[in-house]
Structure formats: structure tokens, C-alpha cells
Amino acid sequence: MKQRTRRLMALMLTASMAASGAAVPVAAADDPYKQAEAAADDPYKQAAAADDDPYKQAAAADDDPYKQAAAADDDPYKQAAAADDDPYKQAAAADDDPYKQAAAADDPYKQAAATDDPYKQAANADDPYKQAEEASDATDAIGGIVPSADAKYTISVTEDGWIKVENEDGDTLGLAADSAVKLLEADGYAFKDMNQNGELDKYEDWRLSTEERAADLVNQMQGEEMAAVLTHGGWGDFTTEPLAEDDGSYTYLMQGGRGGVTRNIKQGGTAHAKWANAIQAVAEQSFYGIPAMISIDPANISGLVESLSLASTMDTELAAEIGQETAKEYRAAGVNALLGPQVDIASPIMSRAGGAYGEDPQLTLDIATAYINGMQSTYDENGEDLGWGDESVYCFTKHFSGDGSTEGGRDDHANGGRYAVFPGNNLEAHLITFFDGAFNLPGKTGTTGIMTQYGIDVDADGNPYGGEWAGAYNTYLNGMLDEAGFEGLKITDWGVYQFAGVWGAEDLEEADRIATSWENGVNLLGGYSDVDTAKAAYGVLVDRDGQDKADEIMRAATEKFVAVMMNLNTFENPYVDTAYADTIITTDGSSDFAKEGQRESIVMLKNDGTISADGAASEKPTVYVPYVYNTGWSATWMRGIADGTPTWTPGMDIDKLSQYFNVVTDTLGDPTGEADSEGNATYTKDDLTRATADEIAACDYVLVGMTNAYAPSYESHLSGAFGGEPVADDVEEVWYPASLQYGEYTADTAREVSIGGKTLEDGTKENRSYKGVTAHEVPNYGDLEALQYANENAGDVPVIVSMKMERGMVWDEVEPLADVILVNYNQQREDIVAEVILGQTEPTGLLVFQQPVNMEAVEAQLEDVPRDMECYTDAAGNTYDFAFGLNWSGKIDDDRTAKYTAEPLTKVQNFDYSAYEAANK
Numbered sequence: 001m002k003q004r005t006r007r008l009m010a011l012m013l014t015a016s017m018a019a020s021g022a023a024v025p026v027a028a029a030d031d032p033y034k035q036a037e038a039a040a041d042d043p044y045k046q047a048a049a050a051d052d053d054p055y056k057q058a059a060a061a062d063d064d065p066y067k068q069a070a071a072a073d074d075d076p077y078k079q080a081a082a083a084d085d086d087p088y089k090q091a092a093a094a095d096d097d098p099y100k101q102a103a104a105a106d107d108p109y110k111q112a113a114a115t116d117d118p119y120k121q122a123a124n125a126d127d128p129y130k131q132a133e134e135a136s137d138a139t140d141a142i143g144g145i146v147p148s149a150d151a152k153y154t155i156s157v158t159e160d161g162w163i164k165v166e167n168e169d170g171d172t173l174g175l176a177a178d179s180a181v182k183l184l185e186a187d188g189y190a191f192k193d194m195n196q197n198g199e200l201d202k203y204e205d206w207r208l209s210t211e212e213r214a215a216d217l218v219n220q221m222q223g224e225e226m227a228a229v230l231t232h233g234g235w236g237d238f239t240t241e242p243l244a245e246d247d248g249s250y251t252y253l254m255q256g257g258r259g260g261v262t263r264n265i266k267q268g269g270t271a272h273a274k275w276a277n278a279i280q281a282v283a284e285q286s287f288y289g290i291p292a293m294i295s296i297d298p299a300n301i302s303g304l305v306e307s308l309s310l311a312s313t314m315d316t317e318l319a320a321e322i323g324q325e326t327a328k329e330y331r332a333a334g335v336n337a338l339l340g341p342q343v344d345i346a347s348p349i350m351s352r353a354g355g356a357y358g359e360d361p362q363l364t365l366d367i368a369t370a371y372i373n374g375m376q377s378t379y380d381e382n383g384e385d386l387g388w389g390d391e392s393v394y395c396f397t398k399h400f401s402g403d404g405s406t407e408g409g410r411d412d413h414a415n416g417g418r419y420a421v422f423p424g425n426n427l428e429a430h431l432i433t434f435f436d437g438a439f440n441l442p443g444k445t446g447t448t449g450i451m452t453q454y455g456i457d458v459d460a461d462g463n464p465y466g467g468e469w470a471g472a473y474n475t476y477l478n479g480m481l482d483e484a485g486f487e488g489l490k491i492t493d494w495g496v497y498q499f500a501g502v503w504g505a506e507d508l509e510e511a512d513r514i515a516t517s518w519e520n521g522v523n524l525l526g527g528y529s530d531v532d533t534a535k536a537a538y539g540v541l542v543d544r545d546g547q548d549k550a551d552e553i554m555r556a557a558t559e560k561f562v563a564v565m566m567n568l569n570t571f572e573n574p575y576v577d578t579a580y581a582d583t584i585i586t587t588d589g590s591s592d593f594a595k596e597g598q599r600e601s602i603v604m605l606k607n608d609g610t611i612s613a614d615g616a617a618s619e620k621p622t623v624y625v626p627y628v629y630n631t632g633w634s635a636t637w638m639r640g641i642a643d644g645t646p647t648w649t650p651g652m653d654i655d656k657l658s659q660y661f662n663v664v665t666d667t668l669g670d671p672t673g674e675a676d677s678e679g680n681a682t683y684t685k686d687d688l689t690r691a692t693a694d695e696i697a698a699c700d701y702v703l704v705g706m707t708n709a710y711a712p713s714y715e716s717h718l719s720g721a722f723g724g725e726p727v728a729d730d731v732e733e734v735w736y737p738a739s740l741q742y743g744e745y746t747a748d749t750a751r752e753v754s755i756g757g758k759t760l761e762d763g764t765k766e767n768r769s770y771k772g773v774t775a776h777e778v779p780n781y782g783d784l785e786a787l788q789y790a791n792e793n794a795g796d797v798p799v800i801v802s803m804k805m806e807r808g809m810v811w812d813e814v815e816p817l818a819d820v821i822l823v824n825y826n827q828q829r830e831d832i833v834a835e836v837i838l839g840q841t842e843p844t845g846l847l848v849f850q851q852p853v854n855m856e857a858v859e860a861q862l863e864d865v866p867r868d869m870e871c872y873t874d875a876a877g878n879t880y881d882f883a884f885g886l887n888w889s890g891k892i893d894d895d896r897t898a899k900y901t902a903e904p905l906t907k908v909q910n911f912d913y914s915a916y917e918a919a920n921k
Contacts, residue, residue: 143175144182145190152188160277162575165190171206174573176281181289194289194571195220203288203562206572213571214563217288218555226554227538228256229290230561232491233529238264240274243282253282255531258561259293259524262335265301269333269581276334280574290562291570295337295396298355300826301329303590305597307342308806308825311357312845313600314883314896316370322597323374327393332581336568337394338375339451339491339526343368343433344399346807347863348849349409349738351417351712354806354826356404358848359866360882361432361905369437372397376445387444388567396491397438398451400477402430405457405863407756407768408713409738412454413500413637416715416735416768418470419756420455424865427457427465428906428913431480435911439486449489449564450481452522454501462755462765465921469504472496473513476920478521484911489560492517494527499721500637515540523557590831598832603823604843604886606874610701610798610819613888615839621700622662624797625652626790627688628705629782635714635736640724644779645676646683651705651786652802653830660834664699666690685782693793701798701837702790705828706783706814708805711745711775713738715768735768739775740858741810742784746774749859784813791817802833808849810858811872811880823847842888846896851880866904 142155143163152168157177165173167189175181175192184191184200191204202208202216218226236248243250252260265272276294283292298306304322305313313319330338343364346353357364378389402420403412410417438448453471458464466476472492481490496502497513505513514525514537525534541550565571590598628651632644654663667689673682696702716734717727735754737747750771757766791799800820804827815821822833822843835841850869852858857870871881878884878891883900885892907913 142177143190145185147190148185148188150188151185151190153190155183155190158575158577160274160575160578162277162281164573171569171572174575176284176575179281180285192289192572194284196289203571210563210566213566214559217290217562218559220288221558223538223542223551223554224535225256225287226558227534228531229258229287230524230554230557231257231528231531231534232259232261232293232295232524232526233257234260234527235262235279238267238275239278240271241278243278249279250282252529252531253279253292254286256287257529257531258283258287258290259295259337260529261295261297261339261527263297265296265299265330265333265335266587268587269329269583269585270578272333272335273576273578273581277575277578280334280570283574289571291565291574293337293394293561293565294335295339296330296335298338298340298342301326301333302586303594303598304329305594305601306826307355308353308358308848309601309827310371310597311363311367311848312603312823312825313597314363314367314846314900315600316366318597318600319367319370320374321593323371324377324379324391325374325593327375328391329585330393331391332576332584334576334581335393336565336570337396339396340398341368341371341395342398343438344402344404345430345433345864345866346404346849347406347409348808348852348858348861348869349710349713349740350404350406350807351409351411351738352403353409353849358882359404359850360848360900361429361866362902363848363900365433365437365905368397368433369441372438372448373441373443373445376441376448377443385443388569390569390573392445392568394489394564394568395438395448396451396489397434397448399453399493400450400471400481400490401434401453402427402457402864403453403455403471404430406455407754407863408735408770409863410713411637413495413721414714414718415503416713416718417454417637418456418503418758419768420453420457420863421460421755422457422864423460423755424862424868425460426862426864426906427459428908428917429866429904430864431908431911431913432905435484435908435913439484439488440910445567447486447488449491450486451526452477452490452492452496452501454493454496454503456503456756458756459921460755462757467504468759470496470501472501472517472522473505473520475520479920480911480913480916482521483916487560489523489564490521491524492522492526492528495721497525497528511536511540513537515544518553518557519545523560595831598829599835599841599844601825601845602829602832602836602841602843603825603845603847604821604836605823605847605880605884606815606818606821606876606878607886608798608819608876610800611837611839613839613842616837617700620660620662621837622664622698623657623701623703624664624691624696624699624790625650625654625657625703625705626690626786627651627666627668628780628786629683629685629688631779631781633779635712635718636720637718638720638722638724640718640720640727641714641716642720642724646673648683648688651783652703652828652833656830657703657834659831660838661701661703664691664695690789693795696790696793697795697797699797701800702794703800703802703833703837704783704787704790704818706787706801706803707780708803708807708809709740709742709778709780709784709813710807710809711736711739711778713770734773735770736773737770737775738858739778739855740808740852741855742778742781742813744774744777745855747771747855747859749856751859787814787817800837802828804828805849808851808858808869810852810854811874812854815872815874843885844887844892846883846885846892846900847880848882850882 154166156164158164161177163175163177170189173192180196182193184193186200191200194204203213279292300306304326310319342355344356345361346356346359357367372395375393377385378391405420406412406417407419407421456464456470466474493501497510511533627648630647632646634644635641648668657663669687671681671683672687673684676682714736716731719727739745747770752771754768757768760766798819801818802822804824836843850867851872853870853872861869867882871879873879883897
């Protein structure tokens with residue numbers, strides 16, 4: 001097995017060892033399951049300051065996968081002061097503490113009788129902890145063991161302080177220097193005594209198969225212990241120090257929790273690696289030593305392109321390379337699972353389209369398969385696929401399945417996005433990437449895990465597939481996986497037991513919801529940390545299904561989980577080299593390799609000859625970059641409908657552009673508007689002074705940075721899951737349309753009656769249609785105003801638009817005012833845009849969404865059918881269709897365009913969906 005080279009410390013640290021094995025502590029202070037008595041020690045206690053927020057986001061909202069603001073008030077996982085407001089329903093009293101331990105009879109270290117132990121040790125002479133009598137310093141030996149004369153391993157201490165054990169032709173072990181876990185020796189090899197019973201259990205024996213080891217471990221566990229291990233919530237305060245006993249991560253781990261998502265990768269490679277090591281050091285000492293699964297949402301680590309940006313390259317080799325590199329960097333930082341990639345076949349107005357690979361099944365299949373295969377496998381120096389290993393990251397491919405077709409494109413975190421609709425009866429096309437790609441990888445890891453969706457899938461007539469149940473509870477979707485023999489882990493999306501995707505289970509108690517999802521095939525409880533309620537859910541299973549069936553469900557789920565962690569080699573060594581993390585991860589900016597992908601991702605839609613391979617007008621041209629105004633208005637599942645705070649910002653990062661250009665821009669004065677909630681004046685449109693016409697005329701180019709026009713569809717009763725103003729009782733229910741244009745849009749051609757809708761108390765069906773309703777100007781209408789001003793004052797100066805995009809848009813407001821249009825998917829990339837303008841980089845990217853001719857074309861489009869819109873045609877006669885793009889020579893026509901402009905895929909190859917539908921719908 002390939003191991004990274006690490007420097008070893010000369011200083012030998014010592015670890016004490018009890019002469020007769022692991023001692024049972026009697027004092028409360030020493031109890032590894034000790035619970036804090038005061039509410040102040042609540043494992044979910046949040047500090048008042050944003051710096052203490054366990055879900056603290058990077059400073060820039062654009063970099064945040066959940067788009068968190070810097071202030072703690074905007075943190076979607078912020079805990080309210082009152083127990084009633086806490087989304088994880090933590091009570092203040094110690095009796096209600098979700099980390100309360102069961103009685104001594106439930107002790108996770110309770111061992112079966114010696115006669116039942118398959119690895120039962122013989123008499124004292126065979127005791128693996130018995131040290132040679134001549135070794136006077138045996139009790140001070142590193143790892144609690146003095147290697148025998150026949151030892152086939154070496155022990156050292158890393159510069160990070162953890163103990164490293166290298167077995168000849170075997171696995172490398174890692175354990176904390178002060179760990180209660182000690183080493184065992186058998187047949188000359190070293191092993192970790194993970195459950196501290198002084199015996200080599202099968203699950204501790206790295207020589208055995210994953211299947212045998214996982215089964216042995218799970219057979220030792222009680223039902224409530226498995227319930228705890230299957231939670232996958234969040235962590236406590238981010239720290240680079242060892243975890244304090246009152247830290248939320250510490251208490252969660254000691255209770256048995258073994259998974260959670262990190263939002264802190266932008267703290268830097270070394271800092272994150274230290275935190276991850278601290279997490280694993282606590283996990284090592286409790287609950288059979290099961291290591292923690294530290295997951296992450298796609299985070300563009302080191303600037304590596306993902307989602308739409310990666311898809312726009314239409315380059316599967318690059319996708320594989322980026323998947324491999326991303327995995328290396330995640331593992332270096334201590335991350336071992338990805339909550340992704342997102343393979344939803346996105347409609348043009350899908351609110352979450354920015355995280356997908358576009359609207360085409362073939363493209364999504366190809367890019368996702370290559371990316372996942374690169375990420376999950378570990379490769380040797382010759383590029384040979386070794387299968388699972390130290391550089392593998394487990395993928396939870398999401399969302400299974402159909403979330404790309406939410407009616408109106410609405411966000412499925414909220415009630416408005418409750419239904420994914422299939423007016424073209426094309427659900428099968430949305431299954432292709434899963435069954436023909438993610439579940440049938442070309443490499444040695446075979447399959448991924450999946451994340452369930454929030455929505456309820458309904459057919460063209462409004463009939464739900466599998467009944468009125470969201471993805472985590474849906475028998476039709478989960479039964480499909482069982483029918484296909486799916487063997488991967490299933491995790492729910494976040495909040496499905498409390499506030500999002502709970503559709504169909506609203507009337508059930510929380511423990512009953514969890515039990516119902518387990519019965520339907522869910523394994524891990526995504527975003528859930530309430531261990532007490534998870535244990536109660538196991539009790540519901542026992543009461544409802546009987547002890548044997550309940551234990552069968554729990555064992556199957558837990559066995560999958562621990563098998564994944566064994567395959568990732570985390571049972572042997574969960575620790576990482578913190579110094580190495582900083583050498584491989586680029587924290588500020590992008591790595592050279594990342595920039596290669598960024599260059600391939602840029603799409604050029606229009607060029608009147610202003611830019612070319614011949615270079616720019618001068619060595620360092622002068623450009624005018626206007627500021628853009630944003631009203632701050634939003635309608636989101638987190639905050640509800642909010643007016644927000646108006647802002648003026650440059651359309652592009654001026655500091656970055658100044659490396660390539662002499663930049664002329666506008667002058668921003670002091671804010672003169674109404675005070676915000678903190679008493680600070682806010683900006684108005686009058687607080688900015690634009691550059692003059694003469695100043696603009698002296699420039700070589702006008703460069704307008706814009707973000708695509710998009711207003712989400714929402715309902716007037718939308719309330720925030722994590723704050724925002726409550727909806728007044730007298731507010732009439734109105735459904736608003738999505739809009740892909742900057743100006744107002746009235747949905748006169750929308751469908752009269754919605755496809756999805758709840759059954760009301762009087763037996764009628766709810767109508768969610770927005771026909772005839774007007775969507776107001778988009779919050780960033782100021783982008784268009786900046787372009788209009790620039791165009792009016794540019795004279796003969798060419799106008800270049802750099803458009804940040806996450807979907808399609810209507811171009812008739814923008815295209816006539818621009819001489820050049822460049823598309824940056826997901827984020828503005830000033831460095832690459834500058835290179836294109838200067839003729840240093842030739843654009844090669846292609847559109848991954850059709851660009852509609854108008855909003856009427858969008859309304860005519862069927863949410864589940866890809867590439868069925870009439871597209872916009874520009875002044876040069878180019879149609880902005882899927883897979884369109886320009887290079888220096890004109891319209892791109894190559895192998896990529898030939899493949900991806902073929903008719904969209906509609907049928908799964910590796911699963912007989914038609915037969916399944918006929919038998920189960």
C-alpha cells in the first residue's frame with residue numbers, strides 16, 4: 001500500500017500502559033462518557049461570536065457552498081438561545097442531553113465472555129500486552145508495547161505527535177500519543193487494540209477481508225450503539241488544539257456519533273488537518289475505536305473547477321484528473337467523504353442548478369463518472385488504479401433522484417419545492433447517471449453512495465411515484481435501489497427529520513420519522529446529531545418490527561458504514577500529516593493545475609473581432625470596470641423573504657485585474673440611505689459617482705462584470721428555517737414565477753394548473769400555478785444598469801461582458817450592448833478573463849444550458865425534458881444552444897460538439913426501469 005513519505009521526530013514520546021489491560025475509570029472526571037451537568041456544557045452550545053461558530057464560513061459569501069454570510073445571525077446551523085428554537089431540539093436539562101449515556105448494561109465496551117471471543121487469548125504467556133521481562137522500560141514503551149525479536153514493524157512518532165507504526169508488507173497504523181488504545185503483536189505484526197480489551201478481534205486484524213472485519217465489529221454492537229454511530233451531524237468549535245471535554249465534537253464523539261460535515265476547509269490545509277486529527281484522537285478512544293467520517297460539500301479546493309465549470313470543458317480526462325487531485329487534497333486535510341457530486345439533470349430555472357453538471361444526461365453521465373472514479377480510487381505513481389486506499393474519498397452522489405425537475409425550479413429545501421414534476425414522463429433520463437455511471441464505475445471501487453432527495457416525484461398527471469413521500473421515506477425510489485442490488489451507503493440530505501424534505505412524514509414524531517426512513521433503506525442520518533432521538537428511533541423499530549428485524553436493519557446499515565471506513569484505511573490510520581497538507585493545498589488563490597481547468601472552462605459567446613490571438617491594443621491596456629448595485633432582496637429557505645441590505649461593489653475584482661490592466665472605475669461615496677438593523681446607514685443608488693464619458697473614452701476596453709439574471713419562484717408564505725421575519729397571518733398566498741431576465745416578467749403563458757399540489761382538507765388539490773403573476777426586477781438589476789451606462793458612454797471603445805452564470809438566461813437585454821461576451825460558470829475568474837482579452841488563452845468552453853429566446857420559451861419547456869427550448873440568436877447569427885461556444889476561429893465544431901449535440905439520452909442501460917415502473921408505480 002502506497003504511503004506518503006513523512007519526516008519522523010527524533011524525540012520519543014511515551015505512552016503509559018496499564019499492567020493488566022485497560023483500566024475501568026471510576027471517578028466522574030475520568031469517565032469517557034461523562035456528560036456535562038450544566039446547560040453551559042451542552043454539546044451543541046454555540047458561542048456568541050461568529051468566530052466560535054462550528055459552521056463558520058469563509059469570509060467571502062461567494063466561496064461558501066451554503067452561501068453563508070459572515071455574521072453569526074446568518075449561519076444556517078446557528079443554535080437559538082432558547083431550547084424551543086433549537087433546530088436540533090436540544091433541551092437545556094441534563095436529563096434531556098442528547099449525549100446522555102445509557103446504563104452500564106449498555107456500555108459499548110461490554111465484552112462477551114472469554115469463551116465466546118474468536119480471538120480469545122491464551123494464558124498470561126500469550127498475552128499480547130505482556131512485555132519481555134528484560135525490558136525494564138516496558139511501561140514507557142511507545143504504543144504500550146516493546147516489539148519482540150521477531151517483530152516485522154517499526155514504531156516512530158511523527159512531528160504532529162501521533163504514533164506511526166509501519167508493518168512490513170502490511171498496513172501502516174496511526175494512533176494518538178496519549179491514546180488509551182495500545183498496540184498488539186501477532187505473528188510479528190502490529191495491530192491496534194481498538195476496543196481496549198487486550199485481545200486481537202477480527203475487526204482489528206487488517207489482514208482479513210473488509211467483509212469479515214465489518215461483520216465482526218457489528219456483531220459486537222448493541223442496537224442503540226449502532227443508532228448513535230449512524231448519525232451524521234455537525235461538529236463543535238473549529239480548533240487546532242486537542243478537543244476540550246466540553247467541546248461539541250468531543251461530547252458527540254464520546255456519545256457514539258461518528259460523522260459530520262466540515263465547513264472549514266478554507267481555514268487552510270494545516271489548520272484543517274490539525275482539527276481533523278483532534279477529531280480522530282477522541283474517536284479512537286471510544287465506541288470500539290471507530291474513526292470519524294468527516295464529509296464536505298464540493299468546495300473548489302485550491303481553485304479546482306467543479307460542477308458547471310467542469311462540465312463546460314466537456315473533457316472527461318480533465319474530470320478524472322481533477323477528481324483524483326481533489327481527493328488527494330481532501331484526504332491531506334483529513335476529509336474522507338464528499339457530499340457529492342450533484343448529478344441532478346437541471347431544468348433551466350432550477351434554483352440549485354449551479355451545483356449540477358448542466359441539463360444533459362450524456363454530459364452529466366460522462367463527467368460525473370470520470371470525476372467519481374478519479375476521486376474514489378487511489379493510484380500508484382504509474383497511474384495504476386489500486387482501488388480503495390489512502391488517497392480515496394467516498395462519494396455520496398446526489399440527489400437520488402429527480403430533484404432537477406422541481407416545479408417552477410423552486411428550492412426543494414422549502415415547501416415550495418416539495419414536488420419534482422415529470423410532465424414529459426421522463427424520470428428514467430434522470431436515473432441514467434446513477435445506474436450507468438455512479439453505480440457502475442470503470443475503476444476498482446465499483447460504486448458510490450447516494451444522498452436522498454428532498455422532493456416528491458410526480459408524473460404528468462400529478463400522481464406521486466411511491467405516494468406522498470419525500471426521498472428519504474419513499475418506497476418507490478428506495479425500492480429501485482434494492483431491486484438493482486445497490487450496495488453503497490445511503491445518506492439523507494440535511495434536515496429531513498425536522499424542516500426540509502420531511503414531506504409526507506409531517507405528522508410523525510421525530511423518532512418515528514427516523515425509524516421510517518431506516519425501514520425504507522436509509523443508512524446515515526444526514527445533518528443529524530441528536531443521538532438520544534436516534535436511539536429512540538431504534539426503540540420504535542423494535543416496537544414496530546420486532547427485535548430481530550430491528551437489529552437486522554441496524555446491522556445492515558452499520559456494516560456498510562464501517563466497511564466504507566475500513567476501505568478508506570481509516571481504521572488503521574485516521575491521522576494526517578499537517579505539514580504535507582499545506583504543501584498540496586492552495587489556500588489563497590488557485591494552484592497551477594487548477595488554472596488549467598479554469599482556462600478550459602471559459603465560454604466565449606460573442607466576439608466581433610475585438611479580442612484575438614494577436615493580443616491586446618497595448619502591453620498593459622486601460623479598462624473601465626463599473627460598479628454594480630444590488631438591492632439585497634432575497635427569497636430563500638434559510639431566511640424567508642428578506643429585503644436585505646443594498647450594496648455597491650465592483651463588477652469584478654479590481655485588485656486582480658490591476659495585475660493585467662490599468663483600471664479606471666467609479667467613485668463610491670458614504671452611504672446615505674436608511675439605517676439597517678444595527679443603526680448603520682445603507683447605500684442608495686445616488687451614493688456612487690460614475691466615471692465620466694471622457695474617462696471611459698480614454699480606455700482601451702470597457703469590462704463589465706455581471707451575474708446572470710435570475711429571480712427564483714417562491715410563495716408569499718415562505719418562511720426561513722433559520723430566522724428571518726415571520727409571515728403575517730393576513731398575507732394572501734401567492735405563487736411567484738421564476739425569471740431569467742433582469743426586468744419585470746409577467747407569466748401570462750404559464751400553466752393554468754400546477755402539476756404538483758397537496759391534497760387539502762376539503763379533498764381538493766392545491767394549485768401552485770403562478771400564471772398572470774409578475775416577477776419584479778431581479779435584485780442585481782444594477783448589473784444591467786452598469787452595462788447600459790457603459791454602452792451609452794463608450795463611444796468607439798469596445799464593451800466586453802464577463803458574465804458569471806449558473807443556468808440559462810434571456811440575452812436580449814444584454815447581447816445588443818456588448819461587443820464581446822465571456823461566460824464564467826460558478827464564479828468570476830478575473831485572471832483567466834484577462835488572459836483571454838490579452839490573447840494569451842484561447843476560449844474552448846461550451847454552454848451546458850440552452851439560452852432561451854424569451855421567457856415564453858421557458859414556460860413552454862418541460863421541466864424533466866432536456867434541451868427542448870427555442871434558443872436565442874445573436875446579431876452575428878449564432879444560436880446560443882447547448883454545446884455552443886466560440887474560439888479564435890469562430891464556432892467550435894469538434895468531437896465534443898458532435899457527441900453532445902446528439903439527441904438526449906432517455907433510457908437506462910444497466911437497470912430495467914420500464915419493468916420496475918410497471919410493477920411498482
